Amino acid sequence: MSAANGGDPLLDVRSVKTYFPIRKGLLQRVVGHVHAVDDVTLSVQEGETLGLVGESGCGKSTLGRTIVRLLEPTEGAVIFEGRDISKLGTRKLRPLRREMQMVFQDPYASLNPRKRVGSIIGTPLKIHGVDKGERRQRVQELLETVGLSPEHYNRFPHEFSGGQRQRIGVARALALRPKLIVADEPVSALDVSIQSQMLNLLDDLQKELSLTYIFIAHDLGVVRHVSNRIAVMYLGKLVELSPAEELYQRPIMPYTEALLSAVPIPDPDLSKERERIVLQGDVPSPINPPSGCRFHPRCRYMTDICKEVEPPLTHYGKGHYAACHHPLNVDKETLARATVSDRYTPAAADEGVKPEEPGKGKASPIPDSG
Amino acid sequence: MAERLIEVKGLKVQFATEDGIVRAVDGVDFQLSRGEVLGIVGESGSGKSVTAMTLLGLTRDRNTDFEGEVLYKGRNVLAMNEDELQDVRGNEMSMIFQDPMTSLNPVYTIGAQISEAIQVHERADKTTARRRAIDLLKQVGIPNADDRVDNYPHEFSGGMRQRAMIAMALACNPDVLIADEPTTALDVTIQAQIIELIDRLKDEFNSAVILITHDLGVVAEIADEIIVMYAGRVVERASTRDLFYDPQMPYTWGLLGSIPRLDRPKQDRLHSIKGTPPSLIRAPRGCKFRPRCPHAFDKCMEEPMLENRVETPGHLDRCWLSVAEKRQLREKTLSGEEAAA
Numbered sequence: 001m002s003a004a005n006g007g008d009p010l011l012d013v014r015s016v017k018t019y020f021p022i023r024k025g026l027l028q029r030v031v032g033h034v035h036a037v038d039d040v041t042l043s044v045q046e047g048e049t050l051g052l053v054g055e056s057g058c059g060k061s062t063l064g065r066t067i068v069r070l071l072e073p074t075e076g077a078v079i080f081e082g083r084d085i086s087k088l089g090t091r092k093l094r095p096l097r098r099e100m101q102m103v104f105q106d107p108y109a110s111l112n113p114r115k116r117v118g119s120i121i122g123t124p125l126k127i128h129g130v131d132k133g134e135r136r137q138r139v140q141e142l143l144e145t146v147g148l149s150p151e152h153y154n155r156f157p158h159e160f161s162g163g164q165r166q167r168i169g170v171a172r173a174l175a176l177r178p179k180l181i182v183a184d185e186p187v188s189a190l191d192v193s194i195q196s197q198m199l200n201l202l203d204d205l206q207k208e209l210s211l212t213y214i215f216i217a218h219d220l221g222v223v224r225h226v227s228n229r230i231a232v233m234y235l236g237k238l239v240e241l242s243p244a245e246e247l248y249q250r251p252i253m254p255y256t257e258a259l260l261s262a263v264p265i266p267d268p269d270l271s272k273e274r275e276r277i278v279l280q281g282d283v284p285s286p287i288n289p290p291s292g293c294r295f296h297p298r299c300r301y302m303t304d305i306c307k308e309v310e311p312p313l314t315h316y317g318k319g320h321y322a323a324c325h326h327p328l329n330v331d332k333e334t335l336a337r338a339t340v341s342d343r344y345t346p347a348a349a350d351e352g353v354k355p356e357e358p359g360k361g362k363a364s365p366i367p368d369s370g
Numbered sequence: 371m372a373e374r375l376i377e378v379k380g381l382k383v384q385f386a387t388e389d390g391i392v393r394a395v396d397g398v399d400f401q402l403s404r405g406e407v408l409g410i411v412g413e414s415g416s417g418k419s420v421t422a423m424t425l426l427g428l429t430r431d432r433n434t435d436f437e438g439e440v441l442y443k444g445r446n447v448l449a450m451n452e453d454e455l456q457d458v459r460g461n462e463m464s465m466i467f468q469d470p471m472t473s474l475n476p477v478y479t480i481g482a483q484i485s486e487a488i489q490v491h492e493r494a495d496k497t498t499a500r501r502r503a504i505d506l507l508k509q510v511g512i513p514n515a516d517d518r519v520d521n522y523p524h525e526f527s528g529g530m531r532q533r534a535m536i537a538m539a540l541a542c543n544p545d546v547l548i549a550d551e552p553t554t555a556l557d558v559t560i561q562a563q564i565i566e567l568i569d570r571l572k573d574e575f576n577s578a579v580i581l582i583t584h585d586l587g588v589v590a591e592i593a594d595e596i597i598v599m600y601a602g603r604v605v606e607r608a609s610t611r612d613l614f615y616d617p618q619m620p621y622t623w624g625l626l627g628s629i630p631r632l633d634r635p636k637q638d639r640l641h642s643i644k645g646t647p648p649s650l651i652r653a654p655r656g657c658k659f660r661p662r663c664p665h666a667f668d669k670c671m672e673e674p675m676l677e678n679r680v681e682t683p684g685h686l687d688r689c690w691l692s693v694a695e696k697r698q699l700r701e702k703t704l705s706g707e708e709a710a711a
Contacts, residue, residue: 055557056527056528161414162414163646191584193584193624196640196641196642197642199630199640200640203639218557219558221629221632222630245636259559260632262561263587264558264561264565264585265587265590265632266626267614268590268591268611269611271590271591272591276566278563280563281513282527
């Protein structure tokens with residue numbers, strides 16, 4: 001995939017918070033908030049693919065939806081091509097909808113079963129005022145672009161397999177020639193063999209149409225394959241952001257390390273050899289997130305400081321950011337240089353907890369495998 | 371040798387539909403002994419779930435035809451009546467389904483659903499059944515099981531629901547646990563937990579496991595033997611090591627090559643198997659994989675039998691290529707270099 005070029009980013013997400021109110025009682029009083037996205041800052045260059053990973057409930061989908069403005073952020077700014085779009089109304093948003101589109105996870109639920117394929121893909125064109133004759137031609141072109149046949153124009157979604165439906169979803173997203181596509185788990189529901197077809201298709205389309213992708217997934221194997229940079233989220237926070245290969249070679253945040261080790265490796269010997277870091281329990285509730293570092297209750301390197309102080313996102317050089325008190329794979333020099341502000345320096349990296357390349361090295365044993 | 375629990379011989383399952391006869395399972399043979407984990411791998415529509423459901427008599431219907439035998443401890447499951455089947459289901463063989471949200475009843479508590487299984491099969495009283503349910507929930511790693519037993523399914527996360535399903539499946543100490551894509555709907559982190567759990571429980575309960583999945587990565591770690599299914603047939607069967615290090619069937623190569631590998635340098639393009647699985651009503655002539663196979667030649671118009679073609683006994687496949695050709699041709703696919711159009 002084409003590398004990120006310098007200059008102004010296509011998309012700039014600045015301290016975005018998306019909270020959902022929890023209402024209770026007769027008066028529907030707000031009794032709390034779900035902190036779905038909690039102060040996330042990142043930018044996306046034109047032509048690059050940013051992978052967004054994390055477990056269910058970490059806020060990655062909410063962030064994706066906030067970016068394309070299917071949701072309005074509670075605080076912060078989403079700047080697209082130099083313009084803050086976070087507060088725009090429906091009417092002002094409409095021209096922007098041409099520029100950013102979404103591909104959804106579930107190819108069964110995201111297509112209207114009563115509409116024909118031609119109408120599903122043609123609707124965005126209709127809304128944006130393309131006349132009927134041109135629309136048909138354009139839809140047929142799109143069907144070919146995504147590897148379906150123009151004869152499929154009059155078919156219904158149920159006549160297609162999962163992989164083909166996901167292609168229809170992609171064709172619909174491409175209809176208005178957008179610049180940015182947010183793909184929310186586009187391959188998670190597909191078989192591995194179909195998944196690889198889909199990933200290759202997305203890759204081809206990016207080259208052909210110079211698209212920018214935000215690729216949301218929970219599988220780091222898939223994300224690594226498509227992304228230039230990867231952002232790891234945990235409970236609404238951005239905990240690590242790094243160029244893709246760098247993240248895979250040297251994960252800094254223990255959560256990333258655990259995510260990497262959870263990806264199954266189709267090699268029985270390697271798979272038995274490596275020690276899995278199996279995270280215990282589930283992601284805590286985003287209503288009352290844990291104090292300090294949000295990952296501390298599940299982290300095997302946790303110390304007292306993690307319970308109290310929230311580690312800020314720190315730059316470790318080469319575009320690699322992470323938020324952790326006990327950064328892994330960081331040498332002393334880098335650590336000395338890495339500062340986010342005058343006040344903060346991460347606690348010294350613990351000696352002896354430097355995992356090697358995931359899948360190859362033996363990570364330290366799990367302290368409490370309950 | 372460990373006790374032989376299941377023996378499937380020449381199993382065929384056909385569904386009569388308006389469009390014609392669907393040959394969902396078309397000749398499947400395998401054996402399973404106590405303590406073993408058998409992986410069944412294939413794409414959607416390859417017949418792996420129908421095979422599993424047939425083991426429990428769940429595919430019986432007036433439009434369904436069976437051929438062959440499914441022997442459970444020597445008794446033919448296909449010939450059993452409903453009462454006999456009821457005794458086998460849950461008690462001796464039990465199943466974990468893919469989607470824990472749709473397989474749990476949303477209007478009963480988790481505890482009630484687990485106790486029901488115990489009460490039905492063991493005629494235990496309510497309090498005993500409840501106590502067993504709590505123990506089981508503890509065993510599958512649900513925290514605060516004493517309180518959680520009274521929760522409804524919606525109060526559980528996806529991973530916990532799948533644990534509850536496993537607890538329910540284990541309620542009557544079954545000899546065989548059939549897990550149909552138990553982790554497909556889950557996060558990778560939770561998937562790792564569940565696979566580890568199944569592996570541990572298999573030893574604790576001294577049972578055998580059939581693990582069905584489309585992802586070869588999932589079975590690499592815990593399966594002893596793997597069968598690869600395509601269009602209702604077994605196309606390759608081997609011990610786990612042989613299947614991964616000496617795969618004989620081009621379809622298996624394709625499955626292996628399609629996985630983005632974290633243990634290798636990043637490839638430019640992933641290998642992909644072109645096209646889609648064939649219709650089970652009008653299957654292609656000859657080798658069923660022929661239309662999608664990049665190495666197909668004239669002889670493939672005739673269907674190869676499932677036979678031992680390599681040096682290792684017990685490693686079976688359905689492919690006409692010579693062993694030497696296979697070993698040469700597969701390298702590109704396996705390393706992901708060759709990307710199909």
